[in-house]
Amino acid sequence: MTDSTKDEAYIALKNVRKSYKIGIEPIPIFSGLDLTIPRSDFVAVMGPSGSGKSTLLNMLAGIDLPDAGELRIGGNRLDRMGETARSAWRAHNMGIVFQFYNLLPMLNAAENVELPLLLKPLSARERRVRVGKVLDLVGLSGREKQYPAMMSGGQQQRIGIARAIVADPELLLCDEPTGDLDRKSADEILDMLRFLNRELGKTVVMVTHDPQAALYARRTLHLDKGSFVEENRAA
Amino acid sequence: MTFLQLARRNTWRKPIRSLLLMVCVAVAFLIYGLTASFTSGTQSAVGASDDILGVMNAAGRAQPLPMAHMARIASAPGIASVAYMSRLRGFVDNERNVVAVSAVDPGLLIAVNGSELGLTPELIAPLGKARDRVLVGRALAEAQGWSVGDHINVTAFQVAREDGSRDWRFEIAGIFAGESPSSDTYFMIARYDYINAARARDRDTADAFIVRPRRSVPSSELAARIDALFANSVAPTRTQSEKQFLEAFLRQYADVGLIVDLVVGAAFVTLLMIVINTMVFAVRERTFEFGVLKSLGFSRTSILSLVLTETLFIFVIGGGIGLALAKLATLFAPPTLGLVFSLSILVKAAAIMLALGLATGALPAVNAMRISITAALKTR
Known part of the structure; x- marks a missing residue:
């Protein structure tokens, strides 16, 4: 990644409004949120429950849409895309890492990692090579045939990361990726995310409650009641 | 994956x-x-032919037709070959073991629907050696456990002999297999002259004439033409294809x-x-x-x-x-x-x-x- 590309506004939210209806009452989440994230940044988003972290992540993943405002990622207006286009966009541009790994129990490690590649026009051999590479990258070579139930939480999360990056997306969204792990495993996972950001140039947005996890990011945004109230930059 | x-x-x-x-x-x-x-x-x-026509008495299947109809049918344009047939229904051993016998001239039958029945000149040749010889269909032979050379006795329901007996003795001379597995082979083929000479009633009549039209002649048109020939005779006819007949026959039960x-x-x-x-x-x-x-x-x-x-x-x-x-x-x-x-x-x-x-x-x-x-x- 060059410095010039680093400074591009890869993710841009402008005056985003979002509310949910509970009963007949609309509950506002964001009332004019602005956010800019350059390419290859590593941003941690922190905040209390109900502050809008998950809603923000869902919007960045194209899973949820703003009621109003502009949501642009990599030059694409996600808020103007239909569901099918957003699915295709997710398949090609974004990887997602969940708190509870969300691996499919009937598939082994290699097959779980291979899932996003089924959406790409690749031969079986090309898929196998890519899966082998990312499993090697996350340190799980030789465990291709193991099923999720046979793995520790840390190993499952490594598989989750491998699945998120196997299609080589620019954007990596992480929803409390260490929330279910012990400190040692959490640090290993965070080291891996930092490696993906610094060495491979992935743009990482990580929602977390853990201040130690946030230290791995280049900057930390604090969200409260639908607004960013503070920003810390890593030393 | x-x-x-x-x-x-x-x-x-x-x-x-x-x-x-x-x-x-x-x-x-x-x-x-x-x-x-x-x-x-x-x-x-499915196994019945749409091309082969059966000419029967318009008054009902049980009513015979005079043999004189044969020559008039054969002379009608569009006909490739004609055969005559009389039916004999009866039982073997017990009344529930019903069998059907078609009394024909084997030489004429082979010309009309020999291919559908799987008849060959070699197969029908032994019939010529004795009048009481029959060919048995494969399905019937397998069901009864009969083989070539067996002698069987069929007690007819209706066709009585001149002496008042209804017992007809036959010797099995061969087994025909039919053209395909769906061909009906649950019957016997006997010689008409044997049945005709011995029966007490309806001598020199036929229950049906079997007609094969020429290749280019539509069977439905030919059927109408044959029926028109006998419209004003003492024995008007009803001509149907084998398929139409079978479908109507099956439908009369359910x-x-x-x-x-x-x-x-x-x-x-x-x-x-x-x-x-x-x-x-x-x-x-x-x-x-x-x-x-x-x-x-x-x-x-x-x-x-x-x-x-x-x-x-x-x-x-x-x-x-x-x-x-x-x-x-x-x-x-x-x-x-x-x-x-x-x-x-x-x-x-x-x-x-x-x-x-x-x-x-x-x-x-x-x-x-x-x-x-x-x-x-x-x-x-």
Whole structure:
């Protein structure tokens, strides 16, 4: 990644409004949120429950849409895309890492990692090579045939990361990726995310409650009641 | 891993449930295979010819026609060959063991429908050596355990001999197999001159004339022309193709085909309900996983295809097993059952399999397709 590309506004939210209806009452989440994230940044988003972290992540993943405002990622207006286009966009541009790994129990490690590649026009051999590479990258070579139930939480999360990056997306969204792990495993996972950001140039947005996890990011945004109230930059 | 393998893995994640569903499907298609084979082999006119015409008395099948009609039919334009035939129905050993005898001139019969019956000059040659010799159809011979050289006694229901006896003795001179497995071979071919000379009534008459039209002549037009020949005679005729005759004959008892269709239809509707219900629950159990797949970029269409592939997989495996069992049953069933598992049954079954697989998968697949990712991910 060059410095010039680093400074591009890869993710841009402008005056985003979002509310949910509970009963007949609309509950506002964001009332004019602005956010800019350059390419290859590593941003941690922190905040209390109900502050809008998950809603923000869902919007960045194209899973949820703003009621109003502009949501642009990599030059694409996600808020103007239909569901099918957003699915295709997710398949090609974004990887997602969940708190509870969300691996499919009937598939082994290699097959779980291979899932996003089924959406790409690749031969079986090309898929196998890519899966082998990312499993090697996350340190799980030789465990291709193991099923999720046979793995520790840390190993499952490594598989989750491998699945998120196997299609080589620019954007990596992480929803409390260490929330279910012990400190040692959490640090290993965070080291891996930092490696993906610094060495491979992935743009990482990580929602977390853990201040130690946030230290791995280049900057930390604090969200409260639908607004960013503070920003810390890593030393 | 391919998309198909993913669907297969999903299907086998609850092996007992999938196996039970496949057993349901297999049983339904076994029923279909057997009933369709039964209808095809015994109740349908599939094996009957549309070209060969039968000329009978318009007053009813039991009324004979004078032999003089033969020459007038033969002289009509468009006719390739004509044969005459008298029927003799009776029983062997006990009254429930009913057999039918067609008394013909074998030389004329072979010219009219020898190919359909599987008759050859070599096969009919032994009939010429003695008047009481008969050829027995394969199905009848296998059912009765008869073989060439056996002597049998048929007690006729109606055709009495001059001496008042109704017993007709025959010697089996050969066995004819028919052109295809669906050909009717549950009868005997005897010599007309033997029956005609010995019977007490209706001498020199025929129950029917069998007509083969020339290749280019439409059988329906020829039938109308023949009937017109005898419209004002003492014995007007009714001419039908073998197929029309057989269909009308079968329909006078009951529309067995319709009854079978209704039974099979009921089985399939029940199956449809069972599979839909099970698949709807299976999809509901996996709401979370569909949410994960969608978040990875699987589109609505790919989710729809995944669930449809799963139901099709169950139907193809289960249906395939059911049809294979039906085919085996037709191979081992006694010929009296007349089961014929034809290619058309297989093609129709495959079409039903595909249609049912898609129909049962449609509702759960649409449900899975509509799942909202955010709602699905909350169901963990």
